[in-house]
Amino acid sequence: MRADRLMAILLLVQRRERVTAAEVARELEISERTARRDLDALAMAGVPLYSTQGRGGGWRLVGGARTDLSGLTASEARALFLVAGPASAATPAVKAALRKLVQALPEPFRLQAEAAASSLVMDPQRWGSSRAGPGAPRFLDELQDAVIRGVQVRLGYVDSKGAETVRTVHPLGVVAKGPWWYIVAGTETGRRTFRIDRVSSADPTGDPVHRPGDFDLAESWREIAAEVDRRRSPLEIQAVCAPDGLGLLRAMLGDRLQVGSATADGRTEVVIRGFNEYALAGELAGLVEWLEVTGPQGVRDHLAAIGTALARRYSGTNASPTPSNTL
Known part of the structure; x- marks a missing residue:
């Protein structure tokens, strides 16, 4: 559409301060003749645009590029x-x-x-509970604005035990992890992560942020998330899984599952992280049809004990009658 092209020409002139018809044609992939006609049309319509001839000539805005012709704030x-x-x-x-x-x-x-x-990373994978988060936290806009403007913030923060502290931080980026929001910031003790719904105050100081030259928010968050996952799930078990069960295993365990190579019998080697041996055994007991845990031995022992208890509870004369769906 010509209206779109005229706006693009205005923005191009504003950015470069001076353009030639050839440059406009090349940028917008139109002919030079069309570019000259559009530039003339803008000038005739009252846009403060004028042309100069000779060496260094071209089209310019009267007064230079001091106005945002796009209308954006x-x-x-x-x-x-x-x-x-x-x-x-x-x-x-x-x-x-x-x-x-x-x-x-x-x-x-x-x-x-x-x-x-570069101020925001979206990480859709939840941590822990599937309960809904608090929505957009109170100081989200202020903290993202500080990241974008590169200014330090006097941050009030209430930790998980209810203790409140105040410190000056260097905001480096904002992360949405599932329904929860975090601010990644530099502090006197190194890089820290703060949950934004626990922020009690956020006052910009006006002082510039000290941002490491090689800082990349996405890469930094991957490192932070991996470390948190290791702390939340310190135990690793080894197992092999039948092809039919791999999809269910992925759905159940998410990023706690690491899929390895195929074995000679067509199954797949996997590594599963969890909090402790008993909890992992209970979580995996229902997958016995597809999954064989190979280690550590403690998890295998717990699985055997769970199997024995299930057989004792649900077999023989002690078994409860099958529930009826009839009224």
């Missing part, structure tokens, strides 16, 4: 780039289109918009 530009960023669920085509638009914004807007793109 700084906060709207940041929100736009959040949609276009890697954490977004938008389609690749939508992301590409939005990123092109943001790249055409004035530099002050563009810098904050680009910072917004």
